[in-house]
Amino acid sequence: MAGRRLAEWGDVDVTGTAQHEAWQQKALPPVERLRPDLWSIPVPMDGPLRYVSVYALALDGGGLGLIDTGWQSDASWAALTSGLASIGGAVEDVRGVLVTHLHFDHLGLAERVRQASGAWMAMHPADAAIVGSAPMRDPARFIESEVDFLVSLGADPDEAAADVGPVESVAAFTRMAVPDRLLEHGELADLPGWSLRAVHTPGHTPGHLCFAEERTGLFFSGDHVLPRISPNISTTPTGSPDPLKDYLDSLAAVRDLDPAEVLPAHEWRFRGLDDRVDQLAAHHEQRLAELLAAVRAHPGSTPWQLAAHLTWARPWDQYERRMRIFAVTETDAHVRLLASRGLVISSGGPVPTWTLAVR
Numbered sequence: 183m184a185g186r187r188l189a190e191w192g193d194v195d196v197t198g199t200a201q202h203e204a205w206q207q208k209a210l211p212p213v214e215r216l217r218p219d220l221w222s223i224p225v226p227m228d229g230p231l232r233y234v235s236v237y238a239l240a241l242d243g244g245g246l247g248l249i250d251t252g253w254q255s256d257a258s259w260a261a262l263t264s265g266l267a268s269i270g271g272a273v274e275d276v277r278g279v280l281v282t283h284l285h286f287d288h289l290g291l292a293e294r295v296r297q298a299s300g301a302w303m304a305m306h307p308a309d310a311a312i313v314g315s316a317p318m319r320d321p322a323r324f325i326e327s328e329v330d331f332l333v334s335l336g337a338d339p340d341e342a343a344a345d346v347g348p349v350e351s352v353a354a355f356t357r358m359a360v361p362d363r364l365l366e367h368g369e370l371a372d373l374p375g376w377s378l379r380a381v382h383t384p385g386h387t388p389g390h391l392c393f394a395e396e397r398t399g400l401f402f403s404g405d406h407v408l409p410r411i412s413p414n415i416s417t418t419p420t421g422s423p424d425p426l427k428d429y430l431d432s433l434a435a436v437r438d439l440d441p442a443e444v445l446p447a448h449e450w451r452f453r454g455l456d457d458r459v460d461q462l463a464a465h466h467e468q469r470l471a472e473l474l475a476a477v478r479a480h481p482g483s484t485p486w487q488l489a490a491h492l493t494w495a496r497p498w499d500q501y502e503r504r505m506r507i508f509a510v511t512e513t514d515a516h517v518r519l520l521a522s523r524g525l526v527i528s529s530g531g532p533v534p535t536w537t538l539a540v541r
């Protein structure tokens with residue numbers, strides 16, 4: 183899942199030109215061979231991002247490794263399996279799966295891949311803990327914790343329940359695979375022939391991983407750095423207390439890696455990681471300034487109220503359901519960073535309101 187489109191392009195060079203052309207034609211890009219032993223397979227998904235790029239890696243000694251798996255649906259499964267067939271493989275050949283983060287478009291098909299292949303599946307412990315947590319294994323508890331969280335941000339309970347939706351709509355989220363292996367920051371993935379080092383990049387999720395390939399200089403960026411949109415950075419019931427601070431720190435941590443090419447999980451491959459990181463950081467600073475002005479103009483507001491005072495891609499009163507949840511939790515992430523910078527203070531209590539700090 184990701185958020186807003188950025189206004190300007192800057193010095194980011196598109197290297198995934200077939201992907202970029204397909205995007206402009208609203209088509210699914212082709213399966214591409216990126217290196218003799220590396221392919222990208224677009225797996226379609228619901229929503230405006232259209233597809234996840236699953237990376238398939240040929241391993242020394244035979245078999246395949248995957249980075250991410252795709253959204254869980256029969257159509258996505260068909261795209262993944264036919265994509266593997268088109269490169270001369272099959273899902274049964276998969277020996278290991280690296281999942282960048284716990285979101286449905288990345289982890290969704292992991293259980294099906296694991297059952298078909300017997301492959302191991304690895305994630306960062308922080309995301310593994312969330313996937314395995316009680317609210318994430320039980321749809322009713324999942325709904326309850328989401329609604330309670332929105333109420334704590336200032337939502338009316340009925341509106342929050344309507345935005346979160348019925349139990350059936352979240353059931354699939356609560357059946358996602360729990361990993362059988364954990365990968366900490368700096369560890370090498372167990373994919374023979376590759377030197378994929380895990381780079382912990384919390385922010386989009388607490389356990390988001392990028393992978394820096396040391397042999398080729400490729401950087402698999404997951405949703406941490408995408409070429410066109412700014413990944414959604416939101417507070418969640420089970421997540422970090424200050425995810426935007428985490429995210430900006432994680433951007434700074436990868437800025438100067440100077441990879442040969444960035445291979446993101448959505449959109450298209452590109453070069454110019456440092457410039458893209460600068461654009462994303464600048465975007466958040468702009469957003470923080472806008473929010474600070476909103477707190478100044480409307481002291482004593484909840485994140486729910488503040489979100490209505492910010493500019494969005496469309497008029498605020500047309501926002502509803504999951505879009506409104508993303509907007510309000512994203513506003514909350516920004517207000518918490520303003521608080522950790524000492525610029526705003528919270529009233530405390532079960533539904534905190536925010537006011538400028540007296541300096």
Ligand SMILES: [Zn+2]
Pocket residue numbers: 183184285287288405447448
């Ligand atoms: Zn994603």
